[in-house]
Amino acid sequence: MARxxxxxxxxxxxxxxxxxxxxxxxxxxxxxAALEDAAISFADIQAVVTGSMPPPMEGVNGPHxxxxxxxxxxxxxxxxxxxxxxxxxxxAQAAFYHVASGLFNVVLAIGAEKMYExxxxxxxxxxxxxxxxxxxxxxxxxxxxxxxxxxxxxxxxPEERVREAAALISVRNHNAALNNPYAHIKTRISVEDVLxxxxxxxxxxxxxxxPSSDGACALILASQDAAKRLPGLPVxxxxxxxxxxxxxxxxxxxxxxxxxxxxxKNAYRMAGIINPRKELDVxxxxxxxxxxxxxxxxxxxxxxxxKGCELVEKGVVMDGGDxxxxxxxxxxxxxxxGATGLQRVAEVVLQIQGKAGAHQIDGVQTGLAHAMxxxxxxxxxxxxxxxx
Amino acid sequence: MDQKETRVLxxxxxxPYQWALGPTNTRFFEEFQNKRIMGxxxxxxxxxxxxxxxFCSRCFRDMxxxxxxxxxxxxxxxxxxxxxxEGQPKxxxxxxxxxxxxxxxxxxSHFIGSLENYRIEYLKEKIRIGMRVKxxxxxxxxxxxxxxxxxxxxx
Numbered sequence: 001m002a003r004x005x006x007x008x009x010x011x012x013x014x015x016x017x018x019x020x021x022x023x024x025x026x027x028x029x030x031x032x033a034a035l036e037d038a039a040i041s042f043a044d045i046q047a048v049v050t051g052s053m054p055p056p057m058e059g060v061n062g063p064h065x066x067x068x069x070x071x072x073x074x075x076x077x078x079x080x081x082x083x084x085x086x087x088x089x090x091x092a093q094a095a096f097y098h099v100a101s102g103l104f105n106v107v108l109a110i111g112a113e114k115m116y117e118x119x120x121x122x123x124x125x126x127x128x129x130x131x132x133x134x135x136x137x138x139x140x141x142x143x144x145x146x147x148x149x150x151x152x153x154x155x156x157x158p159e160e161r162v163r164e165a166a167a168l169i170s171v172r173n174h175n176a177a178l179n180n181p182y183a184h185i186k187t188r189i190s191v192e193d194v195l196x197x198x199x200x201x202x203x204x205x206x207x208x209x210x211p212s213s214d215g216a217c218a219l220i221l222a223s224q225d226a227a228k229r230l231p232g233l234p235v236x237x238x239x240x241x242x243x244x245x246x247x248x249x250x251x252x253x254x255x256x257x258x259x260x261x262x263x264x265k266n267a268y269r270m271a272g273i274i275n276p277r278k279e280l281d282v283x284x285x286x287x288x289x290x291x292x293x294x295x296x297x298x299x300x301x302x303x304x305x306x307k308g309c310e311l312v313e314k315g316v317v318m319d320g321g322d323x324x325x326x327x328x329x330x331x332x333x334x335x336x337x338g339a340t341g342l343q344r345v346a347e348v349v350l351q352i353q354g355k356a357g358a359h360q361i362d363g364v365q366t367g368l369a370h371a372m373x374x375x376x377x378x379x380x381x382x383x384x385x386x387x388x
Numbered sequence: 389m390d391q392k393e394t395r396v397l398x399x400x401x402x403x404p405y406q407w408a409l410g411p412t413n414t415r416f417f418e419e420f421q422n423k424r425i426m427g428x429x430x431x432x433x434x435x436x437x438x439x440x441x442x443f444c445s446r447c448f449r450d451m452x453x454x455x456x457x458x459x460x461x462x463x464x465x466x467x468x469x470x471x472x473x474e475g476q477p478k479x480x481x482x483x484x485x486x487x488x489x490x491x492x493x494x495x496x497s498h499f500i501g502s503l504e505n506y507r508i509e510y511l512k513e514k515i516r517i518g519m520r521v522k523x524x525x526x527x528x529x530x531x532x533x534x535x536x537x538x539x540x541x542x543x
Contacts, residue, residue, distance in 0.1 A: 250495025
């Protein structure tokens with residue numbers, strides 16, 4: 001039986017263009033912040049779990065080797081996990097396994113990306129096999145816009161309505177990012193700005209798309225005994241779910257998206273959640289593209305199939321709604337990919353601890369953190385709560 | 389923080405590769421000589437997958453029954469690519485589609501072509517999810533995915 005696992009510290013770097021520091025220096029910035037937050041020393045860490053995008057992103061092909069010193073990993077086990085966009089949630093889950101197994105009591109989870117150092121879309125296009133799919137991947141915007149377009153037409157929704165709901169999500173996230181000290185894009189925008197912004201990969205426009213960011217995020221995970229000895233408020237991992245699907249984009253359905261649906265179901269079952277809309281107080285949904293978030297709401301059971309727009313229009317998922325989403329400003333405004341999933345977890349932890357500052361939501365007991373990766377291939381969920 | 393501006397070091401990494409196709413992909417591309425698109429059928433779930441596979445991802449069984457599918461089908465979704473990146477297969481703008489070929493149970497990725505321009509209003513008139521498309525084959529075929537130039541609307 002898995003042991004209870006708590007998150008006892010988070011550390012995020014300021015995100016954006018971080019050519020002011022080297023890759024290891026960026027890592028250390030997040031690690032030091034997490035250690036300070038947990039009130040422990042690097043000597044207390046027993047194992048390190050790390051991850052990032054495919055190494056050509058930065059052109060250093062053993063990132064975890066390069067980062068070893070900055071992670072305080074000398075004399076400790078280190079592993080690297082890599083599942084593209086969902087890497088951050090994979091890191092958190094792998095670190096969870098370490099503690100839940102009973103083999104380690106205090107584990108460091110750290111993810112990072114420095115996307116200003118390389119060619120992000122060129123790198124992401126090489127995620128696909130070289131024979132069939134690589135020419136038709138066109139980075140992240142290409143593959144996700146295919147999914148968005150299919151979603152718009154799948155339920156016979158008027159395109160204008162879906163675009164408007166997506167634009168409202170964009171405005172919500174941009175407003176929220178203004179209150180997050182770590183966020184990358186800090187601009188006030190209007191629905192009109194989104195609808196009129198330049199086409200990147202139709203139907204997706206510039207303000208429907210996340211930036212490429214530099215940034216790092218670290219978490220400290222601890223066993224119940226270790227957590228008890230620390231001064232901070234532990235946040236408990238209540239449930240996890242992770243599902244993958246075929247590498248061929250056309251092999252699976254992407255609107256009623258099985259890996260998203262199943263990963264949420266598995267996490268809810270483990271956490272004992274029956275009605276996510278009622279039982280969750282906040283969700284950090286991975287939304288590098290606004291349209292995708294509508295689809296995720298449906299896959300996660302926040303609303304019915306084909307009703308994602310309604311949740312936006314009625315304010316359910318908006319600031320002050322029943323289930324506010326992305327109070328951090330989300331992926332849409334900050335996306336250092338290897339860190340992004342961990343940021344989702346860290347932000348839910350901050351909400352539960354009451355430490356989210358200007359973007360704090362009142363009374364958060366339970367929250368959901370999500371990340372998605374690959375050519376629409378992987379989804380991972382972590383449910384966090386105030387009580388064990 | 390007031391500090392001296394830091395430097396960046398610029399460089400590129402160029403590495404050659406040779407990617408083994410294996411017997412199934414090799415045969416799949418050989419059939420392009422005869423303008424044939426081949427799939428394989430799974431004995432257990434009966435799905436026909438294109439391009440042909442040596443095994444079924446869901447049943448985890450060998451797939452050795454080869455089936456020719458049509459080089460035309462229905463457009464499942466599409467995207468207008470309107471941004472540049474390193475290693476791009478062609479100059480943007482261009483269109484990528486996911487095509488459900490007649491006789492196949494999954495989607496096949498390729499370009500959608502034979503369009504006069506890439507203005508959104510024109511594209512929204514010309515391209516519709518659910519429309520019929522057909523492969524346009526290159527005269528000289530070399531056994532790669534580019535032996536099909538693109539799929540063109542046929543309605």
